Amino acid sequence: MSAVHSHPSSMVATAQPASTEIPAPLIPLLSSLTALIYTIENLFNRIPGSPIIVRYIKSSYQDDPWRSVLELFLLAFAIRTVLKGRTRGEGEGKSFIKLTEKEIDELVDEFSPLPLADEPTPADSLTLETVPTIYGPNGIKVKTSPNGKTLLNLATPNWCGFVENDKMKEVAIETLKHYGVGTCGPSGFYGTIDIHQKAEADIASFLGTEASIIYSQAFALVSSAIPAFAKRGDIIVADRGVNFGIHKGLQISRSNIKWYAHGDMKDLERVLQNVERDRKRKGGKLTKKFIVAEGIFENDGMILDLPKVIELKKKYKYRLILDECQSFGMMGAHGRGITEHFGVPASEVDMILGSMANGLSTGGGFCAGSQVVCQHQRINSSASVFSASLPAMLATCASQAIDILKSQPQLITSLQANIQVFRTQLAKLEPFISTTSASSSGSAENSLMPPPNGVPNKEALISIPSHANSGLIHIFLLNPPDNLEDEEIILQQIVDEVQNTSNVLITRSRRLRSQEIFEPEPSLKISISGYMSKKDVEAAGKGLRNAIIKVCGSEY
């Protein structure tokens, strides 16, 4: 470095030759060089802090010249890294092939992508053609063509008949006159209306949790609330039978996912023990651990053994994420969900995800839990931050529906009675005829599986794994054909048959074949409403039974 050799005090404008031994022709060259060095040095000295650098370099060179070389090398490397650009993109990877522009042009010409929409299969066409369209309002009596006959609707979730509730309509009109329809903004930007806060408080106090947060769609809630907490490296233990929304949430979370057999508490414990053993062996940092399950499983109507899960979760220090999108508004004496059904305080569950669209017949979903859990989602849950808030009238109607549920437990009683009536009609086709069908409905032990201690039924055609108190009933064929498409066709025949002969609208579960992680078996999906008359439900059950016998009896 030049600064090492010259002393600042000897700085002059013109150069003086240091020695007379230098040949004369070189002198002007040297003098101009020295002048240049002085100028640079002068400039360098003007930079604040430059003496420190000079001193550092000087001393480091004196102490250890190799260190200076190393430092110089590092500096060069740093400059190279900075200049290289931030993205390690194309042209860097091992498999990159350098092509000429002409070759690229040819490849571009040759490129022929698949069509955006592939050809629909016959099963696809069948599915699309058989989606019913309801003319006029939805409810328990609907029409599927403008001038068609009236059908009893066992396809739409409407547990307590809120779809047609007049009180809620009044509230909606009242809300319209104060708040309009849309909120025109996400909750962070002036989209938090006072009635949202009221609905959140209502839900929290109804369930008995500290707080709750509202989302504008239940499906998005489930797939977004889970990844708001579970991150890469965390552990999620999930039931194999969870619904599609949860699958998507798990996928986004990128956590370490362990499955346990559907509804099998022994397997759950085994998985939890394995995780624990792994952790002890590997050591490492304490990570977040979650159990994810559903109250009433959307895919088959089975119930979660909540007391057992709570016990295990406490034992192994897990947090429980409980999806109550089906069970909220259906289970428990007031419709608080399976926490009320089992008498477990809701605050024992870390996060309760519920649907206001299913349970309260308005729209949107909620997550109830502690203050910290809810507050975290307001900033970190993608579907809450980046989406418009729930339309005002859906929130006020939800508050209203909760008031009704609180004050009218007979709605749930009536729902349970109707479920009972319906299940009795179908019991004759199930593999086991329970000897104590009427009294067993409330107990948790034999409700998870079909009652094993009944009389075997030789004429069985169907199996219904759904819990005896579940308004959502899935009916599976006992001896299905080998491939799924044929099974779907048979189920569709049952749907058509029961619609034509008994004027009952039911549906078969629609699935996203090839997108599901575990392909669910095809099934018929029934939603019972407490608003229907017992006579109608009984007739519907009878009609369905006859339809099943007619279609399946001819098959086998």
Add this chain to the structure above:
Amino acid sequence: MPRSTRKSTSGASTPPSSLSSSPPSRPLFPAISLRSSSPSSSQSMGMGKETPNSNVLSARTSLLNVLTRPHHSSPSTTIVSSENNSSDEDTIYSDQSTISGSSYASSIINGSIADKQHLSSEDIARVYENYLEKPFVYTKSTIKHSEFGHCNNPNWRWTSQWNPDEPIHPEEEPHPPYFTLLTTYISYILLIVIGHMRDFFGKRFRPAEYAHLMPQNGYAALNSDFDSFYTRRLKQRLEDCFARPVTGVAGRTIVCYDRSSTDENKTFTLTGTTTRALNVSSYNYLGFASSTGGCADAVEACIKKYGVSGAGPRHDASTLDLHVQTENLVARFVGQESAMVVSMGYATNSTTIPALVGKGCLVISDEFNHASIRFGVRLSGASLRSFKHNDVNDLERILRDVISQGQPRTHRPWKKILLIVEGLYSMEGSLVNLPVLIELKKKYKFYLYVDEAHSIGAMGPNGRGVCDYFGVDPREVDLLMGTFTKSFGAAGGYIAGSKAIMDRLRLRSHATCYAESISPVLLTQIISSMGSIMGVAPPLATPAEDDKSDTLSIVSRPQAYGPAPSHILPSWMKLPLNLLNGTEGRERLRRLAFNSRYLASGLRKLGFIVYGHRDSPIIPLLIYNPGKMPWFSQLMLDRLGPDKTPVVVVVVAYPATPLITSRVRFCLSASHTKNDIDLILRACDEVGDLLGMKYGKQTMNVEEVISSAEELVASSKFD
């Protein structure tokens, strides 16, 4: 003089006359004094009084051209426009007569603004006294003034349409002074250092407050302190700017609950009072968020008939006739063959993208795409490449690269390449360069997915989004997605494309199978607002061949964007005449276009750094220094200026924007009047001076900007 020439274009022919002396051609037309504000402005700008400045003239001519262009592009629309104009005038008169009765209207119309070139602060204070509260005018449209402002001056209109002379993107992004950049970085470093120090000492001395960040009884912390650092230590300082609780309609004005915090913004307590403020924060582009008026009446009828619930998933017997009607209307509105509606805008992206692409497919995405798009792409399992925001050269480079290289390692060609862009970017206010993308699409054979969440209803002479704005055939784009939250005042989203693709989506989209269907109430709001933008054709006037023809071209565009055939609408829905004939919708589109262009140009003249396109109703104004964000928000609410009218604004910072470019984002609406925009300009001017936010070169003072509003809007120059 320009005024009269422009007048003649809007239908009524008046002979040219000089301004000051000219008696109003219609003597009972009180708005005439308002109009004279524009010529007086040109005097105040130092332009010749007698000789019309050639610049102004050319600007006017271009204004004329733009205004008339859509009208004369096809004979069929000319008829419509002339009808519109006549009924236009009618509504103006009736509105005027009602409005002049109120003290608000007389205070403005009878002159203080028009007579003087520059307003004294007393004048401003007088004019804006109780500005937001007082005028609860009920007019023929029966919409409250506080939700939708009345603005009758036909000069304060503009048509949102691409002018090829104007660049789609500025040549170069405006740069702040280095001093600002430096202080911004230093601010963040300081905040981070202080935050970490507080964490360090806080955890040791006040562990109770950090309990949720530390492992407890064998449970790992729910939020890692690293992940939540930004939220706790940086965002919390601005917490008062976000999630302020409101009540009522988010229309032209909004009522906020006042709140205060005593524990550094951890919790807020409501003080029990409310403030009505001018609302430039909500995505209410066309002002359809209202509790009264034709749309609200239709919604009320719907509640009585259908209730509020969408109930179960679409495939499980929750598809109503209304869903089908809405889908048909949406398809026609955007000019596609078929459409599908979803109950949430966010979910429209996140549930349909996985149904379109999967493993072996490539998604090319703009770097500023919305979170829902990124969420959807992650769910789909497709590979992702992103290109620099709106940089078509970078896009082409990537395209050549990915097509020539194929899939990584295997070099098999990609199954599909899907390019996802937004029409109008919600944080940038920038428009997509659609004409170039269409060119590229032809060459590189990728599929194009345009997210029009913000542009639908807000851009284009017919409000049909960016395709309409650029005059591109909508069927050149494979998929048009948009939301109903913004322009239509409802909620939910749609996706539109060819019938084959939509049928596939109906089967494969997560939403149709598992998510709740959209509520009939929202559908009614969508049908009524969309129908009133389109206008509804009487049954007999619908061309018979229109239904059959699916082939469209740019030549046939006006036909494609024609009115809604009345048979698509539900028979029970009764809309008032001004909505049915489309005049109201057209007015709103043109008011929004004027407001947007006026504010964007005005703020630039005042020396602010403003991003985005001038026709964009989203106007981001750059703040940079994080410390100025809460101040800006607060000073707009507790105004210092003479008018004392509170304004609520949205401030946005990292992570929604790049770290240093913190900004305030104005979302304009057709419900704002020109006076509202004037007010915003004055407010920004006063706060900008106070906080030193005019990073660019100020070329006009605020009163000059206000008085030359029309020239600014008509000028085709970017700055």
